[in-house]
Amino acid sequence: MQSAPRQAMPAVSAGRIDAELSLRAAETADYEPLFAWYREALRRPIDDLQGWDEAARRADFQRLMGMIPTFVVRAEAIEVGFVQVWPRADVLHLVNIVIAVEARGRRIGARVLAWLQQRAREAGGGVHLKVLRTNPGVLDFYRRAGFGIERCTDEYWWLDWPAPG
Known part of the structure; x- marks a missing residue:
C-alpha cells in the first residue's frame, strides 16, 4: 500500500499566531530596525566565531531579506522581533527567529516556533535550521x-524537528 503523497510545505504568511501574537510581511522600510535586532542577537556569537564585519553582515542580511520571506512579529500592536522562513519541499527552513531583548522572557520565540512546528506537522513535514556553535x-x-x-x-549545529532517529 502506498502512503499518501507529502504536501509541499506551506508558505508562511501574515496573520495571527495566537490571541496575542501576529505576523506582518516585512517591507523595505523595516530593514534598519530588523537589522538592529539581528545585530543585537547575533553579534556576540558571530564575533566569537569569525569576527563581526558590519558591512558584510549588512550585505548578508539585505540579501536574506530579498530572498527569504521575512515577517515582523507583533505582540498586540508592538513590534517585538522577526522571523525568516523558507518553505522547501518537505521542511520549513527556519533561517532566523529574533526577538528583541526587551520582549524576551514572555515565550514569544517559543510560541512562534510552536506555530511553525504545527504548520509543518499539518503538511506532513518538519522544520530544519542551523545554530552557531558559539551560541x-x-x-x-x-x-x-x-x-x-x-x-x-x-x-x-544543524537541527531537525521532528528529531532524527
Missing part, C-alpha cells in the same frame, strides 16, 4: 522544543 543557549532552546542534532560542522 549554545540557542541550541538549548531548540532542544527543549524537540529538535535533534542532525549533524555538526566547525561552525554550526
Whole structure:
C-alpha cells in the first residue's frame, strides 16, 4: 500500500499566531530596525566565531531579506522581533527567529516556533535550521522544543524537528 503523497510545505504568511501574537510581511522600510535586532542577537556569537564585519553582515542580511520571506512579529500592536522562513519541499527552513531583548522572557520565540512546528506537522513535514556553535543557549532552546542534532560542522549545529532517529 502506498502512503499518501507529502504536501509541499506551506508558505508562511501574515496573520495571527495566537490571541496575542501576529505576523506582518516585512517591507523595505523595516530593514534598519530588523537589522538592529539581528545585530543585537547575533553579534556576540558571530564575533566569537569569525569576527563581526558590519558591512558584510549588512550585505548578508539585505540579501536574506530579498530572498527569504521575512515577517515582523507583533505582540498586540508592538513590534517585538522577526522571523525568516523558507518553505522547501518537505521542511520549513527556519533561517532566523529574533526577538528583541526587551520582549524576551514572555515565550514569544517559543510560541512562534510552536506555530511553525504545527504548520509543518499539518503538511506532513518538519522544520530544519542551523545554530552557531558559539551560541549554545540557542541550541538549548531548540532542544527543549524537540529538535535533534542532525549533524555538526566547525561552525554550526544543524537541527531537525521532528528529531532524527
